[in-house]
Amino acid sequence: MFVNSMSTRVRYAETDQMGVVYYGNYPQFFEIGRVEALRSIGLSYKEMEARGIMLPVLKLEVKYIAPATYDDLIEIRTEIRELPSTRITFHHEIRNDAGKLLTIGMVQLVFVSIESKRPVAAPDYFMELMQPYFEEKEPS
Amino acid sequence: MFVNSMSTRVRYAETDQMGVVYYGNYPQFFEIGRVEALRSIGLSYKEMEARGIMLPVLKLEVKYIAPATYDDLIEIRTEIRELPSTRITFHHEIRNDAGKLLTIGMVQLVFVSIESKRPVAAPDYFMELMQPYFEEKEPS
């Protein structure tokens, strides 16, 4: 399993008149979570696009447990629980500075060739960086 | 069952560099779909807040089938399939002008008293407007 955590501060723009973060802004938090998760092992999503692969989203699920509020320094935890193939699934948890769980999310994306617009297998340079996190432990 | 449809045009701001609508903008489309659905039977969400009830979101699910693109006049179809109680669930389908299904969404919200911040039953004026759509047909 692959795990990464990063923090970001809630912007005023992200609140709504309920006084909390608008429900539609969490997908952006998941986006920056997964981009930073990949960057942490040397993968740049930007470069991946430059090399011809994009990652459109297939599925999104969010559970809203408690609201994030303005100026909160939220922690976005990102997990990849299964070795990606043509698809990759990110699991997210967002917590506030007090450690309170606010949101649980799941985003499934698909590797697509920018040229052909068709699904493709995750590129080799991607899989090589991922594999160490999914290696079976040898029985002793 | 209650059904409503409305249309809105995709803004340039809503696209991303993939050349399609950013995945995180669909919750906004669902929001305007459900607000207009309620307005169509004389329910103003704005007034409901003014009268002390708000509707925070508990759960969101989105399936992305095909992308909406800039300037598309998209149709947002909104269904309420079960009589609301403390919670209300909206089911959405988004289609482009060609009738192609782009996105399927589900949003579950909870009636909350603005004063007490606690879940409450849907207010009577809400239920009265909803009930006709959920009446059992008498067996003949």
Add this chain to the structure above:
Amino acid sequence: MFVNSMSTRVRYAETDQMGVVYYGNYPQFFEIGRVEALRSIGLSYKEMEARGIMLPVLKLEVKYIAPATYDDLIEIRTEIRELPSTRITFHHEIRNDAGKLLTIGMVQLVFVSIESKRPVAAPDYFMELMQPYFEEKEPS
């Protein structure tokens, strides 16, 4: 001079915790104002991009007089006061349903070739549609 007006309804997503529309959302309102203004004379900005010309923004000015609030049906008035050349300037006024002036805006854009990334003159098909609005009245 060319003038157009269109209306749009303020989304919940566009409010912030001050209970009014976030100041950074008005550029989106200006965008939809200018796109609909052009559409009203048969010009599709989408097609213009498809034909190789894009219109990045050079300058933006906004005066905030009174706030728009959630669910307001705002009117976006768009004026082109001078015949475009390489640049085009839109002047905007936003009013609420009561006719109250909320915001004054100015957006200057430049015609750019998507291929060369360089400024170009406004395309002929654009100028032909614009010219009637800027013809000198003959002295009688």
Add this chain to the structure above:
Amino acid sequence: MFVNSMSTRVRYAETDQMGVVYYGNYPQFFEIGRVEALRSIGLSYKEMEARGIMLPVLKLEVKYIAPATYDDLIEIRTEIRELPSTRITFHHEIRNDAGKLLTIGMVQLVFVSIESKRPVAAPDYFMELMQPYFEEKEPS
């Protein structure tokens, strides 16, 4: 004069189909610039609101010189050039990682009492923190 700099990374959500940051997203960058500028001297905008003062925007001006692109680590420089009174003006410059100037902005805000909704003088705790940056140098 008061000066502060902070950095933030451009999100995918902030791009549009031109392949660059949407022009309407810069006000959000200015917002986080000014909030972090104030935080750097111990002023929390969040607390200021909690203590009864809000800062709605009166005026915004942006010059777009070159576009920010996806994943750029942009620097937001924030200056307060004059001692605030009822109003406060922030001047911003945004640069990319290569030091290239992308955007120049100016945002003028007004101190408003949340209770009375009327303009007020900047609160004392605000002025005390600001004053050292605007003290006249004694002639020697």
